[in-house]
Amino acid sequence: MASRATVKLADVAREAGVSKGTASNVFSRPEVVRDEVREHVLATAKAMGYGGPSVQGRLLRAGKVNAIGVAAVEPMAYFFEDPWARALMAEISAVCDASGTGMALVSAKNQQKLVWNIQSALVDGFILLCVEGGEKLVELTRERHLPFVALALGVDDKSIPTIGIDNIAGASMAARHLAELGHRRFAVLGTEFSEGGAGLLTDEQVRSATFSTSRDRAIGYWRMLAEFGVAPESVPVYETQDVASIRAAVAAIFAAPEPPTAILAMSDRVALVAMEWLAEQGLRVPEDVSIVGFDGVKEAELSEPPLTTIVQPLAEIARQAVQAILQDAVPVERQSIPLTLAVRASTAKPKG
Amino acid sequence: MASRATVKLADVAREAGVSKGTASNVFSRPEVVRDEVREHVLATAKAMGYGGPSVQGRLLRAGKVNAIGVAAVEPMAYFFEDPWARALMAEISAVCDASGTGMALVSAKNQQKLVWNIQSALVDGFILLCVEGGEKLVELTRERHLPFVALALGVDDKSIPTIGIDNIAGASMAARHLAELGHRRFAVLGTEFSEGGAGLLTDEQVRSATFSTSRDRAIGYWRMLAEFGVAPESVPVYETQDVASIRAAVAAIFAAPEPPTAILAMSDRVALVAMEWLAEQGLRVPEDVSIVGFDGVKEAELSEPPLTTIVQPLAEIARQAVQAILQDAVPVERQSIPLTLAVRASTAKPKG
């Protein structure tokens, strides 16, 4: 059946005794061709083992793939394993499903030629998950000359179409919640501020961070705490990367002579790791220490205790992002979407 | 800048004063063209705002997309939400990453024309997750005349290239484990046996099930239990679908005058739902009742208590599936991959 592989529309047309144009119509606009001709062509096609119009041929003409690519500077498994990415992908999927749009996964880790990557992915546009290496990702995508929007972009660059959240406002909400409960001794368990960093940060390091996401959250915490009379200098900020660095940070925080009564965590992931560490040490949440996360991933609802956190409206972010790509109407400036505070059981009034 | 959209290779070639062929080489085989010519063409291209060779044009010639599609008769969010699918996708991702292959998600729920679906997805082949509606999915895919392998196919059909697991052997392992612990009263908490069914099944209904996955697991349980002197008739089999039907089934099981001391669950998902129900009822696992799952999803390790289960070697399944597609060497007959028993804390000797 080697022949099958090479049967093309033109062959069918010739065999059926009609023109290529008519044969094409039989498949893509059946209503314009006379019934008996259509039947005959269809029969011939089947007999020859023709598998319908080749997608690539059609594509070349149409120019539209009907799919959007989602890219990150992470291995592809990231899309299925990272809680935030997964939740976001599920929302993006739902929007795509509704509009009959396909999704392709792209990992920007692999930059060899001849492989599937940002340069070669067959898509109509990109949604970029910029949690890490966002700028590099944007740069690569620009070359493709396709519409794209950056999500969770950690840098301020007016020229990049971005849909984001107001990190300062979100962090402020988290801080206000704890302050209103009566907490006055805090520590910030941060995410990444600059390429590969970890450990206790100075005020100066925080303000000059490479990643604005972490910086803004820190600023949001500080600003709100100041309103409650808590001096920023008294609130240590720890930068973290992997699980080990998170655990090291929490350990450092609680090694202090007067440990905090509340932890401001810059992501649910770090919050959950911290809670694990606390449980191991016999420290109870929220009795001994309160903790509030950031992101609002599913896991935060199911943890023990359920984590109070700032939840991102992922569905809305997904909707706007997909729409922007499909309509080739990417936002000219950063779109900000409001956050909400979900109060659960990891926060309570401080002891005494 | 409307012009930009239409700058093509031929334009650049003309402007730079070289032939289309040379211009093409500049981009796809830069080493064959003289340095100064290459520089010049590149400069011209940049000046004209040419965004590199269009992927679709190249595709038409090359014929290879460098991506595989993963399809299921589920909304696309399924790939990110269902524990089994997610775990499998992560493994498939890893294999694809290693070979520079892209992944596209396809939902066969949406069968309108003009949308991204099995007929139109730009991929080199398909991996089908046949947990539900597997046959329909296979049929649709056949029309595409592309290589494909079915995973978790629930029917016996020698003509379908399938990579699967030995459900009978796996179920036997689960049953042996419980029997060796001393259990003699069992109930089977099943998955789907036929389109939309639920509730207690007769022996006859089990044997004539539409989905061989469920049937084989039931047979595996029965067969091994018989070796320990437990009559199949004494082991009720409940079919389940959604969470409500699972809960109803467990409730029915424990409403019996002499409830079982051990539950054989046909998937980790039903096992976890059952454990939730048991906890609500104040029944302790494994003290009051032992339970063993099937699949070996991540959640089963993290549950309270961790679930004893039959784990599927998803990494191996993924590897074989992807390789089969990439090399266009789909198995001619069903490939079976061995399972292992992971003994954790949800099983123990029966009381008294």
Place this chain on the structure above:
DNA sequence: ATGCTTGCTTGGATCGGTTCAAATTTACAC
């Protein structure tokens, strides 16, 4: 019969590149 619609068919242009045999240029030895 003639003129005018209406409805299907046709063939060639086009989408945007890649490929390869042949032509041309360059390099080098004699």
Place this chain on the structure above:
DNA sequence: GTGTAAATTTGAACCGATCCAAGCAAGCAT
């Protein structure tokens, strides 16, 4: 200055369809 091999460049053919202006036949009114 000439011959030959090696390095580049060219131009036409091709990938597999869709699109569209133009052609043609049948149907209908006058």
